[in-house]
Amino acid sequence: MQVSTIHSPQPTDIQGYIHSIETCGTVDGPGIRFVIFTAGCPLRCLYCSNPDCRYIENGKKVSVDTLIQEIQKYTSYMNASGGGVTVSGGEPLYQPHFVTEIFRRCKALGIHTALDTSGYCDLQVAKPVIEQADLVLLDIKSYDPNIYAKVTSVSLEPTLAIARYLNAIHKPTWIRFVLVPGLTDAPHNIEGLADFVATLKNVEKIEVLPFHKMGEYKWGQLGYEYQLKETQPPTAEQVQAAHAIFHSRGINVA
Template identity: 75%
Template sequence: MFHQTPQVTTSTTTFGYIHSVETCGTVDGPGIRFVIFATGCPLRCLYCSNPDCRYLENGKKVSVDELIAEIQKYTSYMKASGGGVTISGGEPLYQPEFIREIFRRCQELGIHTALDTSGFCNLEIAKPVFEFVDLVLLDIKSFDSATYTKVTGVDIEPTLIIAKYLSEIKKPTWIRFVLVPGLTNEVENIQGLADFVAKLDNVERLDVLPFHKMGEYKWEELGYEYKLKETPTPTPEEVEQALAIFRNKGIPTF
């Protein structure tokens, strides 16, 4: 079942919860990005790099006005590089009204907007957010449904519904797939994802992201059990094999 937490709204501004910001990000969309990490997430991904973003209350309550004021300090860097603002998490769609208002204000200022999401959200709740998004970074963590649930703790179907909707409205999208040895690297799983993505009309690129353990220390600090301690990083050959499957379907890969 979806759980959406209402945001605190007044007549003048909207409030939400964030973990932190990165002022000069270069991996979450084109150009130099102002990246906002929102808190709250219904997924429990085994390899999550931001487990400290799981719960809304772990974040700092901020207003959209505060964030926009901070964003405007970096406008020249973003525009000169073809960058903009990216909202990641956590799962941004956990706070839809807050995220929508940030993006709406950014677009008023002519700032490019990107949403980094798992797509685990009721489509009708997500639609008003997509209205003010220039680019979606959609994480599809597996195509095999059983593997997807093992990785995330939730069902894949909402993500596939959102992926199809983004294609219908021709919303520019980058697909992200994390390659995890012994978990998501089965050829049949990758082939299934390639077949699905090849049918979409809006995908500009697909990124194969090698599994890493950079967030493991956070799990330990929070007292969570990190179940992928013995999982290796994929070899360059394994990454290339996955890339080749996507390329064979005509999907631009990075």
């Protein structure tokens, strides 16, 4: 598996490519968070809300110094709410040196750090980033390898390897699973994921995220074919059924 990365310059001049930032995010980790969406992603998820993040060269080049200056404007909100900084994407592990330095600088300032990742990365490349993260939000998009490949166009195994490593080092982790009717909602798929997560002692909770089509218009603007046009969001009953499977394994569900 090949992972594109930015070269590793001296810490004082590390730069990377971002898609955007959200200054007061509330859904990507605890509290109020400064969320950095990086550019570049090796996955091609059928339901992706940010298909404009696919290619790193389409991002905006920015230095860690610039980001830290901006982050410090929001420390009062983060401190009061128990929040911090989350790096999401795209795929943050596509730019490991850049993200590691963001986290290192944040931790030096006492700011909580969270990594939102698909886990599709060579483990040795990911380790320095994980070391600097206080929390990992790990997206496991399917447990059935065939469904995973259909959803993402890549292999599941790197994500499972990172999940096992996070457990081995006792890194606080939230698992994220998108419930897509007719795609990821097969009972055997959810049960397989529940059985796997139940073996991980570091997982604080699993977030079942109902499928939505808020990013569909971007696909059209970019000339991409959106294959889930006819797929509807899950019903409340379907979401509750997924929750029940995770609850039956003793897993905290959000």
